[in-house]
Amino acid sequence: MTDKPCRASEKQYLYSPGPTDVPPYVLQALGSPITHHRSPVFSEYLAEVWDDLKYVYQTKQDVYMILSSATGAMEASVSNLLSPGDEAIVIRGGKFGERWGDICTAYGVKAICIDVEWGQVASPEQLAETLKANPKVKAVYSTLSETSTGVCFDIEGYAKVVRDTSAVLVCDATSGIGATPLLTDEWGVDVVVSAGHKALMIPPGLAFISVSDKAWKLAESSTCPKYYLNLKAYKKNYEKQTTPYTPAVNLVMGVRESLKAFRAEGYDRVMKRHQILGKAGRAAAAALGLEVFPKRPFDGLTALKVPEGIDGGAVTKKFRVDYGMTIAGGQDHLKGKIFRISHMGYSDKMDVPFAMSVTEMVLKELGYSLELGKGVAAAQQVILDEWKTLGA
Amino acid sequence: MTDKPCRASEKQYLYSPGPTDVPPYVLQALGSPITHHRSPVFSEYLAEVWDDLKYVYQTKQDVYMILSSATGAMEASVSNLLSPGDEAIVIRGGKFGERWGDICTAYGVKAICIDVEWGQVASPEQLAETLKANPKVKAVYSTLSETSTGVCFDIEGYAKVVRDTSAVLVCDATSGIGATPLLTDEWGVDVVVSAGHKALMIPPGLAFISVSDKAWKLAESSTCPKYYLNLKAYKKNYEKQTTPYTPAVNLVMGVRESLKAFRAEGYDRVMKRHQILGKAGRAAAAALGLEVFPKRPFDGLTALKVPEGIDGGAVTKKFRVDYGMTIAGGQDHLKGKIFRISHMGYSDKMDVPFAMSVTEMVLKELGYSLELGKGVAAAQQVILDEWKTLGA
Numbered sequence: 001m002t003d004k005p006c007r008a009s010e011k012q013y014l015y016s017p018g019p020t021d022v023p024p025y026v027l028q029a030l031g032s033p034i035t036h037h038r039s040p041v042f043s044e045y046l047a048e049v050w051d052d053l054k055y056v057y058q059t060k061q062d063v064y065m066i067l068s069s070a071t072g073a074m075e076a077s078v079s080n081l082l083s084p085g086d087e088a089i090v091i092r093g094g095k096f097g098e099r100w101g102d103i104c105t106a107y108g109v110k111a112i113c114i115d116v117e118w119g120q121v122a123s124p125e126q127l128a129e130t131l132k133a134n135p136k137v138k139a140v141y142s143t144l145s146e147t148s149t150g151v152c153f154d155i156e157g158y159a160k161v162v163r164d165t166s167a168v169l170v171c172d173a174t175s176g177i178g179a180t181p182l183l184t185d186e187w188g189v190d191v192v193v194s195a196g197h198k199a200l201m202i203p204p205g206l207a208f209i210s211v212s213d214k215a216w217k218l219a220e221s222s223t224c225p226k227y228y229l230n231l232k233a234y235k236k237n238y239e240k241q242t243t244p245y246t247p248a249v250n251l252v253m254g255v256r257e258s259l260k261a262f263r264a265e266g267y268d269r270v271m272k273r274h275q276i277l278g279k280a281g282r283a284a285a286a287a288l289g290l291e292v293f294p295k296r297p298f299d300g301l302t303a304l305k306v307p308e309g310i311d312g313g314a315v316t317k318k319f320r321v322d323y324g325m326t327i328a329g330g331q332d333h334l335k336g337k338i339f340r341i342s343h344m345g346y347s348d349k350m351d352v353p354f355a356m357s358v359t360e361m362v363l364k365e366l367g368y369s370l371e372l373g374k375g376v377a378a379a380q381q382v383i384l385d386e387w388k389t390l391g392a
Numbered sequence: 393m394t395d396k397p398c399r400a401s402e403k404q405y406l407y408s409p410g411p412t413d414v415p416p417y418v419l420q421a422l423g424s425p426i427t428h429h430r431s432p433v434f435s436e437y438l439a440e441v442w443d444d445l446k447y448v449y450q451t452k453q454d455v456y457m458i459l460s461s462a463t464g465a466m467e468a469s470v471s472n473l474l475s476p477g478d479e480a481i482v483i484r485g486g487k488f489g490e491r492w493g494d495i496c497t498a499y500g501v502k503a504i505c506i507d508v509e510w511g512q513v514a515s516p517e518q519l520a521e522t523l524k525a526n527p528k529v530k531a532v533y534s535t536l537s538e539t540s541t542g543v544c545f546d547i548e549g550y551a552k553v554v555r556d557t558s559a560v561l562v563c564d565a566t567s568g569i570g571a572t573p574l575l576t577d578e579w580g581v582d583v584v585v586s587a588g589h590k591a592l593m594i595p596p597g598l599a600f601i602s603v604s605d606k607a608w609k610l611a612e613s614s615t616c617p618k619y620y621l622n623l624k625a626y627k628k629n630y631e632k633q634t635t636p637y638t639p640a641v642n643l644v645m646g647v648r649e650s651l652k653a654f655r656a657e658g659y660d661r662v663m664k665r666h667q668i669l670g671k672a673g674r675a676a677a678a679a680l681g682l683e684v685f686p687k688r689p690f691d692g693l694t695a696l697k698v699p700e701g702i703d704g705g706a707v708t709k710k711f712r713v714d715y716g717m718t719i720a721g722g723q724d725h726l727k728g729k730i731f732r733i734s735h736m737g738y739s740d741k742m743d744v745p746f747a748m749s750v751t752e753m754v755l756k757e758l759g760y761s762l763e764l765g766k767g768v769a770a771a772q773q774v775i776l777d778e779w780k781t782l783g784a
Contacts, residue, residue: 034412197638
């Protein structure tokens with residue numbers, strides 16, 4: 001639902017990269033009568049959610065839940081680990097990488113930035129060199145999938161570089177978690193920040209954060225002021241199966257359902273499903289002569305360049321106004337230059353062919369020369385060939 | 393819903409002072425399909441909510457919405473107004489007053505505390521003396537209704553004292569707003585912090601904050617670090633009818649319904665309704681020989697002393713386990729000494745007689761000597777006499 005319908009038959013479709021579409025069984029859970037947050041049964045619900053979060057994170061560490069947008073959890077991983085005057089490396093190649101830099105600056109942390117062009121990635125070698133040149137660096141801030149560009153950064157590669165140094169690796173996995181592999185413990189990612197309203201299939205409102213022993217040790221010397229986002233309070237209450245402040249109880253009821261569903265499907269199948277969806281989106285783009293924007297594409301998102309001569313603002317508007325479909329355009333200097341179609345989280349086999357059929361009609365109407373159905377066919381073929389590999 | 397029902401017929405009742413019970417029309421709105429937060433229609437929803445918040449706040453100032461518990465908005469009113477080394481007065485007489493002091497300390501602000509015994513109030517004269525003795529004080533932190541004790545502080549009186557000084561008055565109205573009068577502009581309260589999950593009838597997750605021109609002026613010189621809770625970002629985005637970070641869209645759909653209902657009932661009727669409910673609760677207590685704990689009771693809550701010889705922990709447990717009713721006990725050093733029954737927000741004429749009937753049965757079973765029905769009758773009489781004054 002993105003615009004008030006003028007006619008009874010109007011349908012609305014949400015294919016934006018956050019908030020993403022939420023399954024009906026989660027929507028129903030959101031409307032549950034209120035459970036008191038200090039009641040024994042709510043602690044049981046929390047325990048279930050926390051256990052499932054560990055599964056999604058692929059970690060044995062605690063995963064704390066913060067009532068905030070993902071930005072709150074990002075801030076917590078600066079203000080809890082570092083002190084004014086500390087040095088940190090920030091890998092920037094999009095809007096959310098830049099946010100890491102802004103948060104460091106707000107706390108008086110010196111951000112040493114590895115800047116890559118939006119849509120490109122930084123290599124583990126670049127990180128290794130920068131770390132070597134700046135031995136006082138205490139933390140490296142990175143992004144799993146940079147939602148603004150559709151790039152998937154090489155977190156596994158960064159972890160290999162960072163884990164043998166005294167620095168910790170912090171990863172913003174807000175849109176990536178649950179859609180592309182992030183093996184927190186196996187790779188050795190010290191802090192993983194995420195949120196529920198991307199691939200975890202709930203409405204916005206819950207952020208999550210895991211903290212390794214190495215990061216907790218660093219936190220001991222942090223002098224940045226903090227209160228609501230003080231992770232020590234979350235840890236202390238986590239151990240008592242509760243939260244330091246009143247949690248969003250209805251969103252907890254929602255995420256309890258979505259994580260149960262995630263677990264029932266199984267980590268490997270969810271990852272493989274997203275790989276197929278990503279491949280289908282890129283196959284459709286190729287068939288239509290459209291250029292994929294990111295160099296190393298995140299499988300939860302098809303981010304495409306607006307074809308030469310087409311008004312980018314008109315693309316997203318036409319999707320929304322004429323077809324009831326909400327997708328995303330480009331942000332900041334990419335405004336009007338790319339458009340982004342999400343297939344993360346609650347996304348099934350027909351989502352990409354369907355979104356591509358709208359894409360074809362929108363672009364054709366805006367004057368782009370294409371053969372209707374050609375992109376759809378390419379996506380269909382990928383689904384026909386590969387969906388069966390997921391098993392039952 | 394507070395415990396998993398063992399039998400199909402088991403009913404659950406929520407009379408805790410936050411989260412409070414949520415009306416069915418709000419629960420339904422929570423389950424609405426996701427609206428994208430940057431869509432034109434969502435901006436329209438926000439405009440409606442913001443307009444209704446001004447009505448609830450009785451202010452012409454902007455009221456910003458923060459995705460956090462009330463504590464986040466409390467922290468914002470310290471970190472945005474003050475700087476390390478600044479002096480502030482904190483009026484403390486309960487758990488939430490103490491939180492103001494803790495937040496000030498976290499930010500290096502010197503808290504000059506006016507401490508009153510829990511359940512008591514500080515007079516405007518005490519505040520005037522303390523302000524006079526500490527002319528460098530930049531802000532006074534106060535609480536409208538101290539949920540932990542059931543006290544309603546004299547914010548109107550404090551405002552009279554503060555408004556002719558250079559200091560600003562900040563009020564935590566989390567449980568008070570929408571249940572007891574707080575005339576933000578008329579009284580001259582500079583910053584009012586609140587949340588949706590008390591008298592505003594939505595599940596936890598949204599906090600609100602208004603900021604006067606005088607407070608904005610103070611904010612200009614603040615040097616405390618902040619990012620997610622930086623109110624300047626909220627103000628800038630408010631003017632564009634949006635939010636700086638992804639908002640909790642489903643909770644916004646909920647509060648849109650609850651505030652519409654609040655406005656339809658009308659400010660004066662809602663206030664008067666709570667006055668009658670508070671009076672009914674106190675009448676029942678008197679009839680049963682129970683002592684009201686707070687000196688200046690908040691009408692949204694009946695906070696009673698646990699009778700001599702009765703185990704306070706057993707009281708709240710028996711309410712929950714034997715009657716399916718969640719109320720609250722005492723916090724910190726009041727644990728086991730008081731119990732608190734809420735009638736704020738979604739509370740109607742029969743709520744107090746009903747809660748009192750459970751109170752009688754619980755206390756009788758625990759050995760307190762009382763005549764069944766006597767407290768209920770006293771509450772009924774208040775309702776019979778006064779409800780009609782509310783009009784249709």
